[in-house]
Amino acid sequence: MxxxxxxxxxTGISKSFGxxxxxxxxxxxxxxxxxxxxxxxxxxAGKSTLIxxxxxxxxxxxxxxxxxxxxxHPRSTDEAxxxxxxxxxxxxxxxxxxxxxxxxxxxxAPKTKFGGMDWKKMNADASKLxxxxxxxxxxxxxxxxxxxxxxQMIAIARASDIxxxxxxxxxxxxxxxxxxxxxxxxxxxxLKAEGMGIIFVTHFLDQVYEVTDxxxxxxxxxxxxxxxxxxxxxxxxxxxxxxxxYAALNKSVLDSKAxxxxxxxxxxxxxxxxxxxxxxxxxxxxxxHKGEVLGLSGLLGSGxxxxxxxxxxxxxxxxxxxxxxxxxVNFKHPIDAIRKDIAFCPEDRKTDGIIGDLSIRDNIVLALxxxxxxxxxISKKEAQILADKYIEQLEIKxxxxxxxxxxxxxxxxxxxxxxxxxxxxxxxxxxxxxxxGIDVGTKAEIQKIVIDLASEGMAVLFISxxxxxxxxxxxxxxxxxxxxxxxxxxxxxxxxxxxMEIMAGGDNA
Amino acid sequence: MTRGENKKKKFHINNVSLLxxxxxFVAMFIFGSIRYDHFFSISTFLNLFNDNAYLMIAxxxxxxxxxxxxxxxxxxxxxAFTGVFMAHCLEKxxxxxxxxxxxxxxxxxxxxxxxxxxxxxxLQPFIVTLAGQFLMxxxxxxxxxxxxxxxxSFFKGMALGRIPISFGEAKPLNGKIYYYVLIVMVVLLxxxxxxxxxxxxxxxxxxGGNEQSAxxxxxxxxxxxxxxxxxxxxxxxxxxxxxxFYTLAGYGLQNMGMELDAISSAVIGGTLLTxxxxxxxxxxxxxxxxxxxxxxVTYENLNTWWTKVTIAGLLCLFIVIQRVIAVRADAMxxxxxxx
Ligand SMILES: Nc1ncnc2c1ncn2[C@@H]1O[C@H](COP(=O)(O)OP(=O)(O)OP(=O)(O)O)[C@@H](O)[C@H]1O
Ligand SMILES: [Mg+2]
Numbered sequence: 104m105x106x107x108x109x110x111x112x113x114t115g116i117s118k119s120f121g122x123x124x125x126x127x128x129x130x131x132x133x134x135x136x137x138x139x140x141x142x143x144x145x146x147x148a149g150k151s152t153l154i155x156x157x158x159x160x161x162x163x164x165x166x167x168x169x170x171x172x173x174x175x176h177p178r179s180t181d182e183a184x185x186x187x188x189x190x191x192x193x194x195x196x197x198x199x200x201x202x203x204x205x206x207x208x209x210x211x212a213p214k215t216k217f218g219g220m221d222w223k224k225m226n227a228d229a230s231k232l233x234x235x236x237x238x239x240x241x242x243x244x245x246x247x248x249x250x251x252x253x254x255q256m257i258a259i260a261r262a263s264d265i266x267x268x269x270x271x272x273x274x275x276x277x278x279x280x281x282x283x284x285x286x287x288x289x290x291x292x293x294l295k296a297e298g299m300g301i302i303f304v305t306h307f308l309d310q311v312y313e314v315t316d317x318x319x320x321x322x323x324x325x326x327x328x329x330x331x332x333x334x335x336x337x338x339x340x341x342x343x344x345x346x347x348x349y350a351a352l353n354k355s356v357l358d359s360k361a362x363x364x365x366x367x368x369x370x371x372x373x374x375x376x377x378x379x380x381x382x383x384x385x386x387x388x389x390x391x392h393k394g395e396v397l398g399l400s401g402l403l404g405s406g407x408x409x410x411x412x413x414x415x416x417x418x419x420x421x422x423x424x425x426x427x428x429x430x431x432v433n434f435k436h437p438i439d440a441i442r443k444d445i446a447f448c449p450e451d452r453k454t455d456g457i458i459g460d461l462s463i464r465d466n467i468v469l470a471l472x473x474x475x476x477x478x479x480x481i482s483k484k485e486a487q488i489l490a491d492k493y494i495e496q497l498e499i500k501x502x503x504x505x506x507x508x509x510x511x512x513x514x515x516x517x518x519x520x521x522x523x524x525x526x527x528x529x530x531x532x533x534x535x536x537x538x539x540g541i542d543v544g545t546k547a548e549i550q551k552i553v554i555d556l557a558s559e560g561m562a563v564l565f566i567s568x569x570x571x572x573x574x575x576x577x578x579x580x581x582x583x584x585x586x587x588x589x590x591x592x593x594x595x596x597x598x599x600x601x602x603m604e605i606m607a608g609g610d611n612a
Numbered sequence: 613m614t615r616g617e618n619k620k621k622k623f624h625i626n627n628v629s630l631l632x633x634x635x636x637f638v639a640m641f642i643f644g645s646i647r648y649d650h651f652f653s654i655s656t657f658l659n660l661f662n663d664n665a666y667l668m669i670a671x672x673x674x675x676x677x678x679x680x681x682x683x684x685x686x687x688x689x690x691x692a693f694t695g696v697f698m699a700h701c702l703e704k705x706x707x708x709x710x711x712x713x714x715x716x717x718x719x720x721x722x723x724x725x726x727x728x729x730x731x732x733x734x735l736q737p738f739i740v741t742l743a744g745q746f747l748m749x750x751x752x753x754x755x756x757x758x759x760x761x762x763x764x765s766f767f768k769g770m771a772l773g774r775i776p777i778s779f780g781e782a783k784p785l786n787g788k789i790y791y792y793v794l795i796v797m798v799v800l801l802x803x804x805x806x807x808x809x810x811x812x813x814x815x816x817x818x819x820g821g822n823e824q825s826a827x828x829x830x831x832x833x834x835x836x837x838x839x840x841x842x843x844x845x846x847x848x849x850x851x852x853x854x855x856x857f858y859t860l861a862g863y864g865l866q867n868m869g870m871e872l873d874a875i876s877s878a879v880i881g882g883t884l885l886t887x888x889x890x891x892x893x894x895x896x897x898x899x900x901x902x903x904x905x906x907x908x909v910t911y912e913n914l915n916t917w918w919t920k921v922t923i924a925g926l927l928c929l930f931i932v933i934q935r936v937i938a939v940r941a942d943a944m945x946x947x948x949x950x951x
Contacts, residue, residue, distance in 0.1 A: 160828065181830040196828035198821030200888035201814070209814055210831050219809030261829075 110136040110300040111269055116166035118149075118156055120510065123502035126152040130166075130326045132319055134269065134300040139291060141311045141332070142304045144321035144344055145542040146514025147500030150304050151193050153321070154271055158183040158190050170268065181210075189267035191258045193274050193304075193513045199247035204229035206246050207261045232260050237286045252278045252403070256287070263290060270294060271302045274513065276310060277540045280403040280568075288314050306514070306542050308337060322346055345544035356551045356575060370429055372531055372562045373414060373445075377423035383409035385587045386423065391531060396553060396563040398577030400570065400602055406586040407566045408450055411533045414564070415447040416440040441474045446529035448521055450536045450566075459509030463501060463519055464490040466508045470523045493522035496552065498545055514541045521549070525556075532556065533564040538572065550576050570599055582606055628937050629882035629930065630894045637897055640904050648911045654779060655787035660903040662789060665796045666691065666851040666858065667902070670870065671877040671895045672803050673847025676840040678878050679807075681820045681887025682730065682737040684841060686744035687848035688870035690722060692863070693748040694852030699760035699862025708766035712853055719849025720842055722748070727841030731834050745871070752864030759863035762856060770857040792854045799847065803892040816840060820887030876927050877902060884934060901926070 111134040118127040127149045134140050142150050155161040157168060159177035168175050170186060177183035180190065197206045204226045205212075213221040213228065229242040236256055246254060255278050263270060272291075276284050291301055291314060303315060311318065311332065318335060320327040320343045327343050338350065371390035378387045384406040391397050399407045412418045414425065416434025424431055427443050434440050437447070458466060468486045475481065490504035497518040501511060508519055517540055524532065534553070538546045553576055557563050567573050573580055579593035582605040590605040592598075645652035661668070670687050677684045694715040701711045722744060729740045762768075770791055779785040807813040815836040818826040827833045856862060879885065880901055881894025902923055909918045 179830075180828050181832055184830040190828075192828050194824075194828075196825045198818045198825050198829075198888070200821035201817060205814060205818075206829075209818055209829060210811060212811065212814070219805065220811070220814070 108136050110134050110138075111168070111170050113153070113157060113168050114166060116153065116156060116168075117164045118152055118161060119164060124510075126324050127156065127163075128324045130321065130324070132326075133329065134302060136268070136300050137295055137298045138317065139295055139301045139303055139315045141315040141318045142302055142321070143311065143318055143340070144327075145323075145500075145544060146518070146540075147323075147512040148321040148344075148542075149324040150321060151273055151512060152324075154190065154192070154273055154302070154304070158188055158271070160192075184265060184267070187266075187268035188271065189262045189265040189269070190271040191255075191262045191273060191275055197246055197254060197258055197261075199245065201246060202243050203233075203240055203246055203249070203257055204242040206257055207232065207242075207264065211265070232264055233257070236260055236290060237282070252280060252283060255279060256283060259287060259290075263294060267299065269300050269302065271304075273304045274306070274540055275303075276305055276307060284310065306540060306546075308340065308543065311340075312337070320344055341543050344542065347544070353547055356547050356554070372428060374426040374429070375410075375414070375423070376426065378410075378413060378420055378425055379422040380409065380413050380418045381421045383418060383586060384413065384583075387413075387583075387588055389581055389588070391562045391564055393530065393562045394557055394560050395579065396557045396565050396577045398573040398580035399564060399566045399583060400573055400580050401583035401589070401606060403568070405583040405606075407583055408535050409586070410583070411447055411535055411564060411566060414440065414531075414533065415445060417447075438473065441470065441527065444527075444530040445533070446470065446524040446527050446531070447533040448524045448535060448537055450539070457508055457516055457520065460507060462505050463494070463499065463508055463511070464504040466519050467493060467504075467522045467526055471526045474527050489526050490522075493518075493525065496548075497522055498548065514545070517541055518545070525552075529561065531562045531564065533566070535566045536568065537565075538567065538569070546572070570602055574599060574602070584608060629934055630891065630897070632933060633880055633882060633894065633897050633901065633930075637901050637904065640901070640908065644904065644908050644911065650784075651907075651911065653784035653787065654777065655784075656907065658777065658787040658789050658793075660900045660907070661793045661796060663906075664899050664903045665790070665792050666855040667870070667873055667877065668796050668896055668899045669799050669854060670848050670851040671874040671899050672799055672892045673844040673851075674871070674874040675878045675881075675883055675890055675892050675895045676803075676807075676816060676843045677737070678875070678883050678885060679816050679820045679887060679890045680837060680840050681823070682837070682840065683875070683885070684726070684741045684844045685738065685871045685875075686722070686726065686741040686748065687844060687851075687874060688867045689745045689748035689752070690719060690845055690848035691852040691855055691870060692866045693752050694718060694849045695856045695859075695862040695866060696752045696755050696760065696864050697862070698853065698856055699762050700755050702762055702764045702767070703760055708764050715853055716846060716849050719846040719852075721845075722849075723842035723845030724838060726845065727838030730841065731837045749864070756862075756864065759861050762860045762862065767857060767860060771860050790857075792857050795850065795854060799850065800892060800896060807892060812836065812839060817888060820889070822888075873899075873902060873923075876923055879927060879934075880930050882934075884938075 113130070113132040116127050116130045119125045130149065130153060132142070132153065142153065144150050152161065156163045159179045159182055170188070175186050177186060177188070183190065201209065207229050208225050213224045215221045226242050233240055233242065238253065238256055240249065240253070246257065255275060259272065259275050275287065279287065295301060305311060315332045317329060318332050318340065319329045320340070322344065371392050373391045375387050375389045379385050387410055399410060401407050409418065413420060416437050416439050420433065426432065432443065458469070464486050467490050468481050472481055487504060493499065494501065494504060499511070499515050499518045499522070501515065508516055511519065521537055538549055541549065550572065553563055553565065565573060565576055574597055577597070579591060580597060580602055581591045582589045582602055584606060589608070592601045592605070670691060674684055674687060697718065698711050698715050701714065702708065726740050726744050729735050730737050773791045774788040775791070776786065776788045807816065815826065815831045818829065818831055819833055819836050823833060855867070877898035878890060878895045879898070881891065881896065881898035883890030883894060902919070905922045906916070906919045909916060
């Protein structure tokens with residue numbers, strides 16, 4: 104990497120939000136042409152803020168930015184794009200009411216002779232561009248017909264197609280499947296070979312080691328250092344990010360799992376007896392006991408989240424029986440499930456869940472208030488105690504519980520949503536990808552909390568695409584494939600290869 | 613899922629709702645034709661344009677604002693104010709051409725001020741345009757409390773000049789349109805072009821879909837938002853001009869509540885008040901439906917307030933229909949898959 108030209112440098116960048124939050128303090132960053140540069144750090148470290156400052160979404164307090172040797176100071180995304188910086192922000196940034204093709208080309212659509220937009224060419228271009236990402240979509244359909252994962256790919260396609268010198272991807276992979284990630288990396292490598300500089304933010308360390316050349320670490324808004332990826336061992340990287348010893352933290356998770364082996368197996372809290380919901384799951388048969396962490400594994404679309412949806416009353420049971428504590432139930436609405444002490448922290452927190460203009464405290468007590476009914480108001484004092492408890496336990500990075508949730512970093516918003524469901528103190532807690540977008544340190548904390556809750560007698564249904572996470576937390580893992588139960592592994596049998604084998608269909612195919 | 617299937621499912625709120633509107637219009641026309649003698653004729657149809665030209669123009673302008681998710685309730689006062697202002701200036705002997713240009717300029721200015729307040733100071737569009745409504749209504753009375761007649765020859769020419777349209781000898785096959793209906797057609801075509809083909813027009817939809825996303829995609833939100841309020845007020849001024857052709861007078865208390873007619877035209881035509889969805893063609897049809905209800909009410913010899921009652925009922929119906937379609941579309945969300 105030595106003979107490469109410097110493309111972008113940022114020096115002495117500082118940014119505060121009000122008096123209480125110093126998001127960036129004298130941060131530096133450097134990007135070469137033809138380089139993929141990872142920007143890493145815990146939730147709330149300041150990664151997204153650095154990107155927003157760079158692209159003019161937020162105005163910096165101090166600091167200097169140069170691109171190609173020239174000082175730049177964009178005041179909006181528009182201006183940043185004009186000087187050659189194209190960005191996919193952490194929040195979804197597309198318009199649901201426009202077609203897929205328009206979302207890719209709006210603002211720079213091809214024109215006809217008469218000066219109008221050339222829809223035909225635009226649609227054709229969009230199809231071609233997307234097929235480069237392995238996506239064969241109806242580009243004339245509205246964006247919101249597609250899943251968050253596909254929308255994310257579309258956002259990436261848009262940003263990569265803008266003829267830019269710098270491409271910024273802020274946690275682009277948090278909702279993508281492995282196959283989609285691979286496609287993305289292919290494209291990133293191609294763009295890199297063409298001389299583009301790419302800034303890549305992620306919490307998946309595997310991905311960091313797979314594609315990046317260098318790593319810059321931020322911690323608490325301060326610059327920690329820049330390293331060549333190949334020279335920095337993983338454990339050391341994590342320690343730099345969280346500023347404490349990761350090995351010890353990791354060990355405490357494994358210990359607490361070992362401790363709580365052999366929970367009681369009386370009557371199951373939830374029993375699914377051949378449950379189907381038209382089009383999403385088929386004949387699912389499973390029990391969840393109190394004191395148990397049950398893992399649901401399988402590829403995207405295999406029916407994992409859909410199973411949880413049925414238990415939570417979001418989808419109806421079209422065949423079979425759902426029993427809670429031995430009693431047959433027929434949930435029409437999530438509120439019915441909530442009243443039976445069931446909680447569900449959904450996967451798609453970017454769009455569901457977060458109510459941006461409410462404080463952290465109000466967001467946390469929301470589900471509890473619903474459960475109690477609107478007439479038994481939770482006092483402000485009670486709410487404050489709850490909020491403080493979870494802010495501490497989940498290490499939510501905020502000056503206080505009054506902060507509006509929209510002002511938190513992406514990962515910290517997720518922690519608040521998790522806290523919301525923990526606060527209802529349910530008997531069955533269903534977590535769908537609870538650690539998506541959450542940094543490694545806190546991930547381990549959350550895993551530990553889950554295990555501890557179970558050992559205190561809660562039943563937990565744990566859904567995660569990260570196999571090692573399931574393996575660390577669960578006593579039993581049920582593997583789904585094509586909307587059906589493909590097999591299960593428990594206790595000592597649990598291993599990466601055993602689960603993968605069933606997932607791939609080696610078990611009974 | 614194959615591409616063909618996918619396309620069929622892609623039946624959006626705007627076109628379903630618009631389809632219902634068109635069907636409804638045709639049904640009403642047929643109903644009228646069967647029930648009343650002389651109803652079925654080209655002239656009944658063309659009179660919908662002759663009598664509602666100003667409402668169509670104002671409604672089209674309003675649609676731009678509604679698509680961004682905003683609202684402009686100042687338009688009725690703008691119509692009245694430009695009317696009084698022009699009548700006053702003409703009375704003083706200013707040439708028609710200059711007066712018309714001044715009126716349009718007033719429209720642009722009013723829109724620019726309102727749009728800037730809304731965008732830069734992050735004020736509620738409803739409040740800002742409510743203030744605008746009061747202000748201009750007040751200014752009307754400052755100029756003149758009484759109705760001012762217009763005697764200018766150009767205005768008179770426009771008031772009377774018409775083009776006969778004939779499809780044959782029989783009486784039902786003949787009708788006429790006034791010159792100013794051509795203005796409606798031009799406004800409509802230009803608006804369709806802007807909304808469908810210009811980057812500015814697409815940005816209007818983007819802002820209505822998600823303002824923050826639009827900004828993060830690098831679109832110029834300020835220009836778009838201020839732009840739509842300028843268009844709305846400009847169209848209102850133009851509607852004011854057409855209205856004075858129609859009435860040959862300027863009167864400060866004219867057109868009270870007309871902004872609601874314009875907004876209901878848009879909603880009946882498939883525009884969502886939440887923004888992001890809508891079409892000016894739909895608004896046109898919406899205005900025509902209101903026109904035909906008025907015609908039927910006249911044929912029935914009922915009090916004209918029955919028009920309002922019917923429109924109110926219709927509006928409720930359409931809001932419910934849109935809600936139902938939206939809920940069903942919601943259920944489809946995120947379900948389409950890549951091939
Ligand atoms: N608009 C705002 N108002 C107040 N505080 C803010 C605002 N935006 C960000 N912050 C704070 O700045 C800090 C840095 O946030 P940032 O979003 O940059 O973190 P991040 O490194 O991207 O984290 P994550 O991995 O969770 O996305 C956080 O403590 C956050 O609460
Ligand atoms: Mg972030």
